[in-house]
Amino acid sequence: MAAYLAHYRSPAAADVRGAGAFEFESEARMGTKDNLHDARLKMLETFGKDAASWNIEKIERKTAKNSALDGQLELDFRPEKKRRRRRTKEYW
Numbered sequence: 001m002a003a004y005l006a007h008y009r010s011p012a013a014a015d016v017r018g019a020g021a022f023e024f025e026s027e028a029r030m031g032t033k034d035n036l037h038d039a040r041l042k043m044l045e046t047f048g049k050d051a052a053s054w055n056i057e058k059i060e061r062k063t064a065k066n067s068a069l070d071g072q073l074e075l076d077f078r079p080e081k082k083r084r085r086r087r088t089k090e091y092w
Contacts, residue, residue, distance in 0.1 A: 001025040001026065001027050002025065002026065002027075002030075002061065002062075003023055003024075003025050003061075003062035004023065004024055004025070004026060004030065004035070004039065004059050004060065004061060004062055005021055005022075005023050005059070005060050005061070005062050006021065006022055006023075006024060006039040006042075006043065006056050006058075006059045007020070007021045007056070007057045007058050007059075007060075008020065008021070008022070008043060008051070008054050008055065008056050008057065009054065009055055009057055010051075010053065010054045010055075011053055011054075011055070018047070018050075018051070018054060022042065022043065022046055023062055024038060024039055024042035024043075025038075026038035026039070030059065030060075030061060031059075035059060036056065036059065039056055039059055040056060043056065
């Protein structure tokens with residue numbers, strides 16, 4: 001099974017407004033109706049009946065580089081870059 005990331009949005013007239021992303025697994029290929037169906041079922045399982053009117057905007061493959069997927073913050077231990085000093089303006 002492959003892992004995917006689905007982005008959803010609720011319609012403007014919905015009682016419960018929502019927008020965001022969730023991850024799901026599917027055996028179907030990306031871009032097929034079966035893949036969209038698996039995403040829809042996972043969304044309904046996760047968010048309940050409030051998500052019945054929500055729309056799935058796009059589905060993308062889950063990659064290890066995507067920081068939005070695992071919620072882990074990255075720490076940067078590189079030394080700080082030297083800042084260039086700006087030349088002062090001379091008024092004549």
